[in-house]
Amino acid sequence: EDQVTQSPEALRLQEGESSSLNCSYTVSGLRGLFWYRQDPGKGPEFLFTLYSAGEEKEKERLKATLTKKESFLHITAPKPEDSATYLCAGAGGAAGNKLTFGGGTRVLVKP
Amino acid sequence: GAVVSQHPSWVICKSGTSVKIECRSLDFQATTMFWYRQFPKQSLMLMATSNEGSKATYEQGVEKDKFLINHASLTLSTLTVTSAHPEDSSFYICSARPRSTYNSPLHFGNGTRLTVT
Numbered sequence: 001e002d003q004v005t006q007s008p009e010a011l012r013l014q015e016g017e018s019s020s021l022n023c024s025y026t027v028s029g030l031r032g033l034f035w036y037r038q039d040p041g042k043g044p045e046f047l048f049t050l051y052s053a054g055e056e057k058e059k060e061r062l063k064a065t066l067t068k069k070e071s072f073l074h075i076t077a078p079k080p081e082d083s084a085t086y087l088c089a090g091a092g093g094a095a096g097n098k099l100t101f102g103g104g105t106r107v108l109v110k111p
Numbered sequence: 112g113a114v115v116s117q118h119p120s121w122v123i124c125k126s127g128t129s130v131k132i133e134c135r136s137l138d139f140q141a142t143t144m145f146w147y148r149q150f151p152k153q154s155l156m157l158m159a160t161s162n163e164g165s166k167a168t169y170e171q172g173v174e175k176d177k178f179l180i181n182h183a184s185l186t187l188s189t190l191t192v193t194s195a196h197p198e199d200s201s202f203y204i205c206s207a208r209p210r211s212t213y214n215s216p217l218h219f220g221n222g223t224r225l226t227v228t
Contacts, residue, residue, distance in 0.1 A: 034216055043204045043219035087154060099217060103154045
């Protein structure tokens with residue numbers, strides 16, 4: 001069974017304090033690993049897709065990396081507006097064209 | 112690009128009534144749309160996969176007679192919660208992808224907050 005696990009569940013950061021979020025996955029025949037940002041009361045907003053181990057993608061203060069077993073979302077010098085829940089999801093294998101989501105990491109950045 | 116619009120954004124209904132939620136892809140065609148449910152501080156739970164012109168595929172444990180899905184066109188899918196009860200109160204989110212490939216990103220609507228009184 002495909003599984004995606006995120007850690008930590010919650011993260012409190014001071015503004016400017018860099019950190020990393022972890023996403024471990026067991027998805028057979030992974031076709032893509034996705035990162036989303038979700039603000040309260042909103043739908044998830046697409047951030048990145050990673051397709052193969054070693055791949056990296058960046059967007060402003062966010063950088064996503066992928067290995068054969070896990071993905072990391074690095075937040076560099078975060079600002080309060082980076083506060084959100086970050087979700088990762090895997091596509092492929094037994095889930096077919098569906099995404100298997102992790103539980104998310106709630107990030108709070110304090111000024 | 113790749114905008115998904117969901118309507119209404121919130122709805123309050125009385126127990127026993129039915130509620131319809133619309134999901135539209137505004138600038139692309141979507142042969143497949145997905146409906147999710149999300150409880151507070153929890154992740155997204157896939158309810159069903161909606162396929163244009165055919166029957167939806169429901170996940171295990173999701174009552175297809177309670178959650179009716181219609182995907183009549185390449186830009187519109189609807190979810191109808193029939194005979195709603197307070198336990199159906201939740202945040203419902205739809206999503207779609209522009210191309211029918213496994214590895215293109217899903218784009219999500221902004222969700223519908225359903226409260227059943």
